[in-house]
Amino acid sequence: MQLSNLLSGKNELAEEAWVALRECTPVVLGVIPFGITCGIMGLTANMSGLETISMSVIVFAGASQFIGITMLGAGITGWGIIILTTLLVNLRHLIMGSSLAPYMIKLPFPLQALLAFLLTDETYALTISRIHKARYSALYQLTVSTMLYLVWILSTVAGVVLGGYISDPLTWGLDFAMPATFLVLLIPLLADRISLIVFGTAAVVSVYAALYLPGKWYIIIACLTASLIGGLLEGDSEHA
Amino acid sequence: MRSEVFYIIIGMALVTYFTRFGALALFRYTGVPTWLNRWLKYVPVAILTALIVPSLLLPKGYLDISLNNHYLIAGIIAAFVAYKSRNIIATLSIGMSIMFVLKLL
Numbered sequence: 001m002q003l004s005n006l007l008s009g010k011n012e013l014a015e016e017a018w019v020a021l022r023e024c025t026p027v028v029l030g031v032i033p034f035g036i037t038c039g040i041m042g043l044t045a046n047m048s049g050l051e052t053i054s055m056s057v058i059v060f061a062g063a064s065q066f067i068g069i070t071m072l073g074a075g076i077t078g079w080g081i082i083i084l085t086t087l088l089v090n091l092r093h094l095i096m097g098s099s100l101a102p103y104m105i106k107l108p109f110p111l112q113a114l115l116a117f118l119l120t121d122e123t124y125a126l127t128i129s130r131i132h133k134a135r136y137s138a139l140y141q142l143t144v145s146t147m148l149y150l151v152w153i154l155s156t157v158a159g160v161v162l163g164g165y166i167s168d169p170l171t172w173g174l175d176f177a178m179p180a181t182f183l184v185l186l187i188p189l190l191a192d193r194i195s196l197i198v199f200g201t202a203a204v205v206s207v208y209a210a211l212y213l214p215g216k217w218y219i220i221i222a223c224l225t226a227s228l229i230g231g232l233l234e235g236d237s238e239h240a
Numbered sequence: 241m242r243s244e245v246f247y248i249i250i251g252m253a254l255v256t257y258f259t260r261f262g263a264l265a266l267f268r269y270t271g272v273p274t275w276l277n278r279w280l281k282y283v284p285v286a287i288l289t290a291l292i293v294p295s296l297l298l299p300k301g302y303l304d305i306s307l308n309n310h311y312l313i314a315g316i317i318a319a320f321v322a323y324k325s326r327n328i329i330a331t332l333s334i335g336m337s338i339m340f341v342l343k344l345l
Contacts, residue, residue: 097263116261186288202289222290230282
């Protein structure tokens with residue numbers, strides 16, 4: 001009996017990992033053109049292959065790597081401005097971390113530390129959608145983040161190696177894979193009135209903020225405003 | 241590897257890790273407070289919207305609401321497919337095909 005419990009437990013884990021692999025495949029493929037672009041940008045900014053690749057290995061944050069590489073290419077080698085910009089661009093992770101914290105603080109510390117290192121927009125979106133559909137699963141989050149991490153590094157290497165031979169892959173329109181995947185994750189969440197109001201607020205605020213504010217501030221501003229409004233409306237409807 | 245570039249990369253990695261682990265470190269012993277939990281309930285909708293909408297309306301950094309904006313056209317059709325099918329593969333293959341056809345036109 002114990003053996004069969006163990007086996008069914010194993011099957012469940014295998015099933016969860018398989019679901020994670022299946023669901024992350026479109027997003028992982030969508031990351032490839034960005035990784036290749038990152039490798040090519042490193043070359044055009046006169047960084048060595050080793051520098052560009054090690055940035056992907058230890059920073060693992062697409063947008064801030066693009067900005068950091070561009071600054072290095074423009075001759076900015078003062079560490080302060082590059083690191084401050086990286087901090088600001090990545091502040092949105094604090095919000096995602098808080099959103100996942102109720103689930104993740106129950107995990108063993110080394111696993112928390114590892115999952116935090118691997119946390120990206122893509123992993124956050126998939127994991128939160130998994131929570132909505134079934135329940136939180138650390139294995140799911142780990143599988144998705146590891147796949148994204150490996151593919152990010154490999155596609156950066158590909159960009160560094162192939163850099164001279166190919167044109168900018170982002171002009172192919174492959175970067176559309178990211179918003180398209182996120183749409184499938186977003187639409188099932190828009191099931192009630194408050195969610196629709198949050199959606200409308202975030203849409204308007206993010207577009208305005210993207211027009212007038214630098215970097216990724218539009219994500220942070222739109223997220224804080226819209227989710228605060230959602231929380232307040234939720235509070236009202238609880239009291240009514 | 242040049243040492244100043246190496247230090248910059250290490251610095252970038254440290255602040256990035258701070259943003260990823262900060263919230264967990266903060267709530268590790270206290271748990272997430274109730275008022276924050278209520279606020280956080282709508283974070284997924286808000287973040288996904290803030291990631292999607294500007295990338296469709298401002299794909300090149302300026303507002304482009306026209307038939308020339310392939311991301312917007314493909315995005316509207318993909319949203320419709322996503323609503324009807326709830327399926328990533330269907331949404332992605334139809335969306336990407338439309339993107340590809342629009343590029344060729």
